[in-house]
Amino acid sequence: MTTMLGKMSPSITSMIRMDHTHVLAAFHQYQVDTPARVKKGLVDNICLALEVHAQLEEEIFYPAMREVSPDETLDKAKPEHDEMRDLIARLRALQPTDPAFDTTLFELMRTVMHHVADEETQLLPKAERLLAGQLSEMGARMTKRRLQLLGPRSGELAGSMARSMSTGTMFAAAGALAAAGGILLARRASAPSQGGRTAWLNPGRWGH
Ligand SMILES: [Fe+2]
Ligand SMILES: [Fe+2]
Numbered sequence: 001m002t003t004m005l006g007k008m009s010p011s012i013t014s015m016i017r018m019d020h021t022h023v024l025a026a027f028h029q030y031q032v033d034t035p036a037r038v039k040k041g042l043v044d045n046i047c048l049a050l051e052v053h054a055q056l057e058e059e060i061f062y063p064a065m066r067e068v069s070p071d072e073t074l075d076k077a078k079p080e081h082d083e084m085r086d087l088i089a090r091l092r093a094l095q096p097t098d099p100a101f102d103t104t105l106f107e108l109m110r111t112v113m114h115h116v117a118d119e120e121t122q123l124l125p126k127a128e129r130l131l132a133g134q135l136s137e138m139g140a141r142m143t144k145r146r147l148q149l150l151g152p153r154s155g156e157l158a159g160s161m162a163r164s165m166s167t168g169t170m171f172a173a174a175g176a177l178a179a180a181g182g183i184l185l186a187r188r189a190s191a192p193s194q195g196g197r198t199a200w201l202n203p204g205r206w207g208h
Helices: 004-008 012-029 036-068 072-092 099-130 132-164 173-189
Strands: none
Touching: 012 036, 012 099, 012 132, 036 072, 036 099, 036 132, 072 099, 099 132
């Protein structure tokens, strides 16, 4: 695809790194003494972000990598996503006041950190060597698909953001959904986003 959108889009590798950064930032906001309501909001945001991110990678990024360089890291990526999905299902079945909520969240955090390390030190550099001419077009496809996936879940995203921000701190949890979430939330609020609270969600601030 040689459309203007494809040429102007941030690369898919930049988008993947940005998703990782925001999920890790949300993990860092979670502490054992965080109020239960805020814990629930953070976890809802983390889970939604991970589900969307994993699906985008599985549909767009991993197949492209498999064509140019199948390897062991790629082979274990999907099973690691499935491990995350199991932990997400367990978290959703727990109350935030249950001590198992903390331990399950920390287990998810450990799994995600390990997985992100493999992607950022192996898969993304390899993609930038082998798929250099396609990364922006893939980024555009990822944004389009993200909007499709998040559209039906915009209410869920807005609710979890509101709960997780109730401490009054500007945390980055929902930034994991930056590309589409910012657009969806800005639309929902129907308020100017430039310079306001939603400005940081603007995908235009992403680098290439
Ligand atoms: Fe990833
Ligand atoms: Fe992944």
